[in-house]
Amino acid sequence: MATLHVPQPSTGTAESRDTARRPGSRYSGFRPEVQGLRAAAVLLVVVYHVFLGRVSGGVDVFLLISAFFLTLSFVRKLEAGRPLDLGRYWLHVFKRLLPLAVLTILATLVLVELFYPSWDAGRWRTEALASVLYVENWALALSAVDYYAADHSTASPFQHFWSLSVQGQVFLLWPLAFAAARLLTRRGRLRPVPVLAAMFGTVFVVSLAWSVHATATQQEFAYFDTRTRLWEFALGSLLALAVPHLRPGRGLRVLLGWAGLLSMVSVGVLVDVQGAFPGWIALWPLLSAAAVVVAGQSGSRFGLDRLLASRPLVRLGDSAYALYLIHWPVLITYLVLRDRPVAGPRSGVAIVLVCLVLAVLVTRVVEDPLKRWSWPERSRLRLAGVIVVCLATVAVPVTAARVAEDRRALEIAASADRNNPGAAVLLPGFRDGGVPDAETIPVITGEPYAKPGLGTPCPPALGIGERYRQWCFDTVPDPEPAATMLVIGNSHVHQWIPAVQRLAERNDWRVVTYIRGNCLYGLPGEQVADHEACARWLEGTDPVVDAVDPDLVLVQGTRSTDENEEQFTPGMEQRIRGLAERGIQVVALRDNPRFDFVPARCAAEHGAGAPECTASHVILDPDSPLDPVAASPRVSMVDLGDLVCPDGTCTPVIGNVFTYWDNNHLTVEYVRTLAPMFVERVEAALRADGSPFPAGP
Incomplete structure (x- = not known):
């Protein structure tokens, strides 16, 4: 928006007429x-x-x-x-x-x-x-x-x-x-x-x-x-x-x-x-x-x-x-x-x-x-x-400040196993050996938060059309897997990838992901945003299932809202039942709570123990709209709400780790600390449903 001037207009003189x-x-x-x-x-x-x-x-x-x-x-x-x-x-x-x-x-x-x-x-x-x-x-x-x-x-x-x-x-x-x-x-x-x-x-x-x-x-x-x-x-x-x-x-x-x-x-x-x-x-x-x-x-x-x-x-x-x-x-x-x-x-x-x-x-x-x-x-x-x-x-x-922040974050992360146990503090008999007043992780720098990696893009040989391949990733490759798990959904399944990787490594599974943020695994009319893009993503779900031919599919089973609701749409039910009818084992994750504030930001401003930084949510109630579908064959519901909000109360920090980094996504650091419990619950749910997976102990 710089001002660009041009020369003055003609004044009508002989000189100006020559100029004209x-x-x-x-x-x-x-x-x-x-x-x-x-x-x-x-x-x-x-x-x-x-x-x-x-x-x-x-x-x-x-x-x-x-x-x-x-x-x-x-x-x-x-x-x-x-x-x-x-x-x-x-x-x-x-x-x-x-x-x-x-x-x-x-x-x-x-x-x-x-x-x-x-x-x-x-x-x-x-x-x-x-x-x-x-x-x-x-x-x-x-x-x-x-x-x-x-x-x-x-x-x-x-x-x-x-x-x-x-x-x-x-x-x-x-x-x-x-x-x-x-x-x-x-x-x-x-x-x-x-x-x-x-x-x-x-x-x-x-x-x-x-x-x-x-x-x-x-x-x-x-x-x-x-x-x-x-x-x-x-x-x-x-x-x-x-x-x-x-x-x-x-x-x-x-x-x-x-x-x-x-x-x-x-x-x-x-x-x-x-x-x-x-x-x-x-x-x-x-x-x-x-x-x-x-x-x-x-x-x-x-x-x-x-x-x-x-x-x-x-x-x-x-x-x-x-x-x-x-x-x-x-x-x-x-x-x-x-x-x-x-x-x-x-x-x-x-x-x-x-x-x-x-x-x-x-x-x-x-x-x-x-x-x-x-x-x-x-x-x-x-x-x-x-x-x-x-x-x-x-x-x-700006670069100097970023380098200093990165160095500080690395130093804190080096001691995280001792000072930041996260969900491990919820286990019976846990003993804290960390340094008092150690800094909470992830370190707040204000930089864009790093999402979990999804691995390499799906190869063309998998047979997924180019129209949908941008959302497909070979997240845990395995040339001779005991089983193949397909993860379908949005950022609320994406956030669990560190725990899914641990589950796959323990059971020798291959994991393929088909994820697009903001899109619900339901019907096009049920989308909350990006309707046209999500409709195209949804078009690819069945072709991806056909191409991957998974033994198990992990999906987001319900959706929480920041208005204290738990949603289970007809489209979600239709998708889950359709997979089960094809003989595919479904693992449906009950969603984590959403809030109308950012817990970690509240903790940074008012302290982790401040009353205004804690909350509850209806999705933590024992009963879920997913229960009737979870009672069907080949459908297993996994509820991790008590590991995110112990005793029905959601606090911004557990085990010196921020649980949420915005108002609805769990931090990668916290998911990693509860990965062993995630593995245990998914395996238990599969066995209770009579699934042949996992084959391990």
């Missing part, structure tokens, strides 16, 4: 009303974030404006036959963008260390590094679809860098399109503008089609996906190519300007932008902004341009980049300090005023002097040096 006749002159001219539109867009973003806790569509307008100015700049060069000099362009752009971004990142890291809970500190450091490297959007996208990822109840103070990351990627990509256009025009003797229109028109159509599809199928990922946003930049480029040829009358300019502004402001109120974007609905704010750009300078005292081109808004447009950078960490830090979900009216006004003052101050004291700093512009090496220093200023302290 030069190639590319129609794509020049400072657009004060567009600079004012930039200010309106950033104010829209700030106001919606602070007062409404919603997304406004203003960021999309920023993306369009960035592509608009970028295209004008390169088209002037193409039309005039001047060198594009992409290397210097890239160095110059990031030399301008990075200093203010780095200053914001470092200031935010200081706020994180001083005021944010230690639970999230490592994750914020990772996002700081992703932000300075312009990949924060991908970090957020991957986290959004990782159903074994850490709890996200606290918004990231770096989350707003997603749009800057997308913009930075386009600043690298878009010049290549102009270079390709130059190549085509030289070889084919074509004009640059029609070639560019065809190129950006293609990008617009393809990216918009992908955006509509991705938003409908996996909106959380699509929101941050660069590919779903390229059409917004393409629209800005097409607008830049078209504006010189559009000459609406004065009355129409007045109408377009005001209608565009009112439409742009209203979209965030009328549409759930965050839940619907960036699909076709994003055309609303973008076409609204395009109407304002086309309206341009109306020459009427009633025109919107008189407001947008006013000195205060133009000056605020100059500070738009700083205001966007600053407003989000200031807002999130306030919410963390006050422990509030949203800012109130009075505090919101104060936050906006503070951000405005800081943005103007930082622009004048930091950004403007750096723009005028001529020393780096004297060579590409100097420009590159400035960029390297900026990147290192963030990367070095």
Whole structure:
């Protein structure tokens, strides 16, 4: 969102008329009303974030404006036959963008260390590094679809860098399109503008089609996906190519300007932008902004341009980049300090005023002097040096902190057998030989929590279709197994993999897993999220069973909710009975409790013994809706609730090990400590059902 100025317009003198006749002159001219539109867009973003806790569509307008100015700049060069000099362009752009971004990142890291809970500190450091490297959007996208990822109840103070990351990627990509256009025009003797229109028109159509599809199928990922946003930049480029040829009358300019502004402001109120974007609905704010750009300078005292081109808004447009950078960490830090979900009216006004003052101050004291700093512009090496220093200023302290945390975690893990017995303390006659006050594991660093490994992908020779193979893993290989177990389900069977591996090794079993987070082994209509993706995953369950030909299948038998319920859907029952009717032994795990808070985080903030950190759940009751099915032949229910919540009470720490790392998943460390009891109960349940497995003692 850096401000890119273009030369001043013609004044009508003989000299200016000569300039107007030069190639590319129609794509020049400072657009004060567009600079004012930039200010309106950033104010829209700030106001919606602070007062409404919603997304406004203003960021999309920023993306369009960035592509608009970028295209004008390169088209002037193409039309005039001047060198594009992409290397210097890239160095110059990031030399301008990075200093203010780095200053914001470092200031935010200081706020994180001083005021944010230690639970999230490592994750914020990772996002700081992703932000300075312009990949924060991908970090957020991957986290959004990782159903074994850490709890996200606290918004990231770096989350707003997603749009800057997308913009930075386009600043690298878009010049290549102009270079390709130059190549085509030289070889084919074509004009640059029609070639560019065809190129950006293609990008617009393809990216918009992908955006509509991705938003409908996996909106959380699509929101941050660069590919779903390229059409917004393409629209800005097409607008830049078209504006010189559009000459609406004065009355129409007045109408377009005001209608565009009112439409742009209203979209965030009328549409759930965050839940619907960036699909076709994003055309609303973008076409609204395009109407304002086309309206341009109306020459009427009633025109919107008189407001947008006013000195205060133009000056605020100059500070738009700083205001966007600053407003989000200031807002999130306030919410963390006050422990509030949203800012109130009075505090919101104060936050906006503070951000405005800081943005103007930082622009004048930091950004403007750096723009005028001529020393780096004297060579590409100097420009590159400035960029390297900026990147290192963030990367070095973040990497050093991560290395220190990793070293500390390894030292604690080395003594875990003695100091962190976990579920072993529940065994009769247990004697604690650990060091008093030893640190609880897993060590809280704030880094994304590591899920259990699933082994190697299933080989093509297994015969599973490529459509489903992405979810299939040969978790415990064995060329001559005594039996084969297939594990089907979501993250709530995934969490038991360390115990399943111990069971398999004890009984000489092979284990194949077919797992997708957030998907229930039931019917498509019973899914709680990702309906289309889960329907495809469910399609593969029967082909996978046919291909693996398992002796046993382990599934999640019931599902707990954070509303203190235990669910056993008709689809779950149908799947379990269907497997049993095929002669396959089914091991159905009763789910573990879910909560509306994070036990480990509560323990870190209030102490492991704090009353507010303990809970109970209906799923711990002796009776289960799974009981009638478990009484059927070849179906064994295994209930481990008393090992997770002894005596019906769920505590955040057992045997100096955190039981949960979010509000519904057990830690790998705790599952490992109760693996011997898991093995014992599964084997006992199989024998009680008359199963020939396990064959061991």
